[in-house]
Amino acid sequence: MTNLQAQISELKDLLQQSTKTTVLTGAGISVASGIPDWEMMNNSFDFVSQDLLQRDPEAYFTEFHRLFIDPIINNGPSVAHQVLATLQQQKRIDGIVTTNIDFLHQFAGSTSVANIWSSININHCLDCGRIFDFEILRAPIPHCPVCGGLISPDPIFRHIATLPDAKAQADAWMTASDLTIVIGSNGYYSKTSSNQVVNINPKPNVFDKQSLLKITASADDALAELTNQLAL
Numbered sequence: 578m579t580n581l582q583a584q585i586s587e588l589k590d591l592l593q594q595s596t597k598t599t600v601l602t603g604a605g606i607s608v609a610s611g612i613p614d615w616e617m618m619n620n621s622f623d624f625v626s627q628d629l630l631q632r633d634p635e636a637y638f639t640e641f642h643r644l645f646i647d648p649i650i651n652n653g654p655s656v657a658h659q660v661l662a663t664l665q666q667q668k669r670i671d672g673i674v675t676t677n678i679d680f681l682h683q684f685a686g687s688t689s690v691a692n693i694w695s696s697i698n699i700n701h702c703l704d705c706g707r708i709f710d711f712e713i714l715r716a717p718i719p720h721c722p723v724c725g726g727l728i729s730p731d732p733i734f735r736h737i738a739t740l741p742d743a744k745a746q747a748d749a750w751m752t753a754s755d756l757t758i759v760i761g762s763n764g765y766y767s768k769t770s771s772n773q774v775v776n777i778n779p780k781p782n783v784f785d786k787q788s789l790l791k792i793t794a795s796a797d798d799a800l801a802e803l804t805n806q807l808a809l
């Protein structure tokens with residue numbers, strides 16, 4: 578048995594003993610879908626700038642599509658997103674809390690997801706205020722079909738501010754759970770179950786100290802092995 582297999586076996590036991598498990602995900606779960614993490618994206622262009630979006634929509638959306646929307650459309654959810662959706666459908670895990678705005682948990686079929694920084698499935702017309710889902714972002718420069726106004730993805734519109742309702746939902750799930758599985762998170766949201774934390778991340782991170790179990794692997798490798806062991 579490899580080290581990863583032994584660690585996933587331990588995770589499987591914890592999962593089976595848990596009465597309520599909440600999963601916390603960050604950029605690491607979307608790397609395999611080709612989505613750059615926060616710092617990489619910001620190094621490339623001022624991704625969170627509503628000013629840039631309004632000043633030069635063509636430049637903004639060209640980069641936004643290249644770095645973000647194209648990988649979502651072309652690659653879709655990662656193995657890890659898909660395994661979590663299956664685990665949720667089978668009631669082996671409960672809510673999923675994410676700081677990711679890519680909406681890939683829902684594209685994989687998950688339903689109980691707290692998008693605490695909102696997501697690209699909410700988009701505002703900057704002129705009339707109407708809201709549109711992800712589909713409108715397929716246009717090279719998205720405009721409102723009703724009034725012609727420029728469209729802004731909600732996370733950019735808010736400058737990645739926390740959504741109070743989603744944060745309250747996330748906190749409630751964490752408080753009620755006896756196990757938290759943290760996957761690829763840098764700790765931008767850091768509340769976990771006070772009981773047990775399993776931390777899946779190939780690198781050291783802020784959850785290491787409080788983790789009962791640290792699994793040093795990518796999200797896809799770890800959850801593919803969990804799939805094998807649970808015979809999903």
Ligand SMILES: [Zn+2]
Pocket residue numbers: 702703704705706707721722723724725726
């Ligand atoms: Zn409009």
